[in-house]
Amino acid sequence: MADLITRPFNGLLRYLKQADYELLAPSLVVVESMAGETLYHPGDLIDLVYFPCGPTLVSLAVAVEEDREVATGLVGCEGAVGGVISGGLLPAYTRFVVRVGGPLARLPIRRLNEAKHQSAELRRLFERYADFFVAHQSQSVGCNAAHSNEQRAAKWILQIIEHTGVEHVALTHEELAGLLGIGRSYLTRIIQILKSEGILDTARGEIRIRDRAALQNRSCRCNHWLDKHYAEVLS
Numbered sequence: 001m002a003d004l005i006t007r008p009f010n011g012l013l014r015y016l017k018q019a020d021y022e023l024l025a026p027s028l029v030v031v032e033s034m035a036g037e038t039l040y041h042p043g044d045l046i047d048l049v050y051f052p053c054g055p056t057l058v059s060l061a062v063a064v065e066e067d068r069e070v071a072t073g074l075v076g077c078e079g080a081v082g083g084v085i086s087g088g089l090l091p092a093y094t095r096f097v098v099r100v101g102g103p104l105a106r107l108p109i110r111r112l113n114e115a116k117h118q119s120a121e122l123r124r125l126f127e128r129y130a131d132f133f134v135a136h137q138s139q140s141v142g143c144n145a146a147h148s149n150e151q152r153a154a155k156w157i158l159q160i161i162e163h164t165g166v167e168h169v170a171l172t173h174e175e176l177a178g179l180l181g182i183g184r185s186y187l188t189r190i191i192q193i194l195k196s197e198g199i200l201d202t203a204r205g206e207i208r209i210r211d212r213a214a215l216q217n218r219s220c221r222c223n224h225w226l227d228k229h230y231a232e233v234l235s
Contacts, residue, residue, distance in 0.1 A: 008105040010051040011078040012129060015234060020122040023115040024107060033104045035170065039081070039096040046088040049107045051080045055164040056102035059179060060094040069095065070181030072140045074156070076163035078230060083109045085130045099171070099179075100164055128233045135229050139222050147220040149182055150190050154219035156180065157200075161209060162223070169207040176207070194218070 007013050007021065008030055016024070030053070033039075039050055039058065052058055057076045061069040072094065075081050081096050082088065088109030098104075116123040143152060156179055160169045169176075177187035191207070194200040199215050201208045209215060 008051060008053045008103065009077055010053045010080075010105060011234070012080055012125065013051055013105065015125055016122060020115070020119050020125075023118055023122065024111065027111040028105050028107050030103050030105050033098045033101050035098055035101040037098040037101070039098065039104075040092040040094075042092055042095055044092045046083045046086075046090060046092050047109055049080050049082045049084065049088065049109055049112055050096075051105040051107070052076050053103040053105055055100055055166075056098065056104055057100040057160060057163050059097050059099045061097065061179075062094050064181065068181065069178065070144065071156075071179040073136050074099065074159055074163070079129060079133065083112075084126065084133055087113055099175075100160065125234075132226075132230050132233050136226055139226055143220060143222045144181075147222070149180060149186065150193070150218060151220040152180055153187065153190050154194075154215050155222055157207060157209070158212075158215060158219055159223050161212075167209040167212070169209075170205060171207060172205050173202075 008028070013021065013024075013028075033056060040046060042063065050058065052075060054077055057074050058081050059071045060073050060075070060081070061071045064070050083090070112126075116126065143155070147155075153176065156176065157169055160171070161167055171179075173188050173191060174184050177184045180187065191200060191202060194215070195202065197214065199209075199211045199218065201210055
């Protein structure tokens with residue numbers, strides 16, 4: 001009997017009642033992921049669901065030009081990626097990339113689908129998460145359209161430190177610019193402004209937070225609305 005203490009540190013897996021978790025547990029495998037690792041390329045058949053655990057973060061990115069992608073969201077230990085809405089066994093549309101390495105619990109999509117048929121409560125939990133996931137993507141569209149690059153940069157940095165629990169972000173300027181879909185030089189100007197105001201500091205391949213409250217004031221409110229909706233639909 002696997003109790004809560006021994007479960008992977010993932011919100012969805014920990015929301016499950018014991019009997020429902022035991023439907024999945026024999027097929028769950030925890031693996032270590034590395035930053036920069038691609039879980040799915042566009043067109044890949046989605047046959048595994050990945051549950052980020054602990055500090056692990058996975059980004060979703062869509063192509064907007066042949067050589068340019070824009071991130072549409074980050075998924076951490078609150079959720080899962082891969083066939084969560086569709087039921088999988090379909091080609092991926094987005095690129096799923098590990099941004100912060102760490103443990104991932106993976107599960108064959110066929111086993112998850114079988115478990116949904118076996119337990120109405122488990123099925124409803126994943127339906128509620130699917131509702132949140134759609135809201136997450138919708139909020140991302142609105143954010144990209146309505147908020148400045150500075151607001152979005154602050155939002156992404158805050159989202160990463162809130163997931164990882166540490167006051168630094170292991171991303172280069174080029175990687176953060178890629179998440180935002182802007183040029184590296186433009187992102188560097190934003191970082192320099194925030195540094196000059198004592199909000200951030202930088203080191204090789206890393207951004208350190210010096211004044212979190214000030215960074216929150218420079219960010220849009222998208223993270224707040226999503227956190228609120230997650231609590232409402234998953235409680």
